[in-house]
Amino acid sequence: MLNARTVHPADLTADETAVWEALVVAEPAFGNPLLSPDFALAVGAVRQDARVTVYREGDRVVGFLPHHRRPGGMGRPLGAPLSDYHALIAGPVEGLTGPHALALAGLSAWRFTGLIDPHGVFADTEQGQASGYAITLNEPPEAYLERLRAASAKRFKNWRRLDSKLERELGPVRMEASDDPAVYQRIMDWKREQLVRTGVADFLRPDWTRALLANLANGQGALRGLNLTMWAGDTLVAGHFGVTRNGWYHPWVASTNPELGEYSPGQTFLMKAIAAMPGLGLTVYDLGPSHDHYKRHYAAPAQVVGEGTAAAASPAGILAGGRERVWTMAGARRDGLVASLRRRLDAIAVTELSTAGRVRGFVDAVAAQPRRRLAMEGE
Numbered sequence: 001m002l003n004a005r006t007v008h009p010a011d012l013t014a015d016e017t018a019v020w021e022a023l024v025v026a027e028p029a030f031g032n033p034l035l036s037p038d039f040a041l042a043v044g045a046v047r048q049d050a051r052v053t054v055y056r057e058g059d060r061v062v063g064f065l066p067h068h069r070r071p072g073g074m075g076r077p078l079g080a081p082l083s084d085y086h087a088l089i090a091g092p093v094e095g096l097t098g099p100h101a102l103a104l105a106g107l108s109a110w111r112f113t114g115l116i117d118p119h120g121v122f123a124d125t126e127q128g129q130a131s132g133y134a135i136t137l138n139e140p141p142e143a144y145l146e147r148l149r150a151a152s153a154k155r156f157k158n159w160r161r162l163d164s165k166l167e168r169e170l171g172p173v174r175m176e177a178s179d180d181p182a183v184y185q186r187i188m189d190w191k192r193e194q195l196v197r198t199g200v201a202d203f204l205r206p207d208w209t210r211a212l213l214a215n216l217a218n219g220q221g222a223l224r225g226l227n228l229t230m231w232a233g234d235t236l237v238a239g240h241f242g243v244t245r246n247g248w249y250h251p252w253v254a255s256t257n258p259e260l261g262e263y264s265p266g267q268t269f270l271m272k273a274i275a276a277m278p279g280l281g282l283t284v285y286d287l288g289p290s291h292d293h294y295k296r297h298y299a300a301p302a303q304v305v306g307e308g309t310a311a312a313a314s315p316a317g318i319l320a321g322g323r324e325r326v327w328t329m330a331g332a333r334r335d336g337l338v339a340s341l342r343r344r345l346d347a348i349a350v351t352e353l354s355t356a357g358r359v360r361g362f363v364d365a366v367a368a369q370p371r372r373r374l375a376m377e378g379e
Contacts, residue, residue: 002062002095004104006053009044009066012037016054019061023089029118029303032085032286033245038223040066043079046211050078053105055090063090065105073108073312080113081203081351082212082252084288085132085305087116098122102312114289115306127308133295134302135285141275148271148298155297163268171233173268175276178229178239184217187227187239190255203351204253213252216243226251228280230269238265240273247283270298 012020020037024030033039044050047068055063065088066078077086088101098121102110114132115122137144149156166173178184188204195202203209216225222245229239237260242251256265277285287295289305 002055002057002093002100002104004053004055004101006051006105008048009037009040009050009052012040012052012054016061016064020064020089023063023091026091027118029116030087030089031246031248031284032116033223033243033248033250034079034083034085035087035089035116036223036245037064038221038245039083039243040078042212042216042219042223045215046208047079052078053101055093055096055101055104057093062093063088063096063101065089065101065110067105067107067110069107073106075102075105075107075110077112077114079212082209083114084250084252085114085116085303086112088121090119090121092119096121097313098125098310099313102310103314105312107312108314109309109311111309113307115308116303117306122306122310125306125308125310127306130289130305130307131292131301132289132303132305133287133292133299135274135277135287135299136302137274137277137283137285141277144274145271152297159267159271162264163271166232166237166263166265166268169232170235170237173230173232173237173272175272176229176231177280178227179217181217183229183236183239184227184241186236187229187241187253187255188213190239190258191253193258194255201351206351209351213241217241222246226280228273228276230265230272235260237263238269240269244282247281248286249280249282249284250286250288274298 017037024035024037040050040052043066049068051067051069053065053067054061055065065075066086067075068078068080070076077083080086088096088098090096098110101121102108112122112127115127117123135144145156163173188210192202192204194200195204204213213225216223217227219225223243224245225241226244226249227239227241228249228251230237236257238254238256240251241253242249244250254266254269256269273285277283285299286302287299289303
């Protein structure tokens, strides 16, 4: 019979983290660093509301659900909005279903936006689906880049033109894994400026997100931050910051020098990054879900992810599921206006921990709508 206990990540035992590690090694779909026990521990170091439900069959540990517990028993992915992928991490377990797992965790429902579910635990939950994109390098980077060129010769030619323009006007283009705090801060400042300018919710504003990224940037363990930068001569052109583990890199922050927009440095960056992967010990450069319009030119769909809300097999879960259906149907009936508002409120809810922070986020969201519309029209 299944049973469970829910603890802060710091209270996991060594045996439990060893089982978690074995599960992510055994299942390729769980290979992303965000699904590792190390990521749960890193989030737990900056958030007291971090939780992991540990599932057992008798005395044998069989699975883990990392999450945040919000008012009303609503579960959110651990580390959201930085948890682009999340999962109930387990092997095939007879009788383990999403609703039952949530009830054992004491949750009324679990809202997910990038669900990886290789064993179909949440198969009966109504959900939308999207692709997660990854550059998986199983060949020399020159061969990978040649396949990109063959698939889109015009795009590749444009990249070479931009690369040559950078070299000619600013100096030789190179990639570096930078551990310079000043460079890291510049990448973050550029990103925050972009978020404000385009009216997108600033996920770097809360203290906990900045602390998490800073801790990882200074980390030396299996899970560590990687600040990958592109330079032209002595000029910093662009950078990605994210986490890497066992050769798998997942960037969170992508920013470019706002003074160099004419060079479209984001395009050049990804091409240069592919060439640099072997030297950095990387085999997977995971670009995550969404933004298919540009990711598909550099990466292949590597994961199918789900977005929805799973209700627990409990009275509280039935009520939560009913509220979710009403909210979703209202959004569909009103030409996406409510759906758009919901996405924005979701981003605020998972990022801001205090009532004051959520109120401020909502006020900022309303004020940013004109900028957001302009940015979307320019895409």
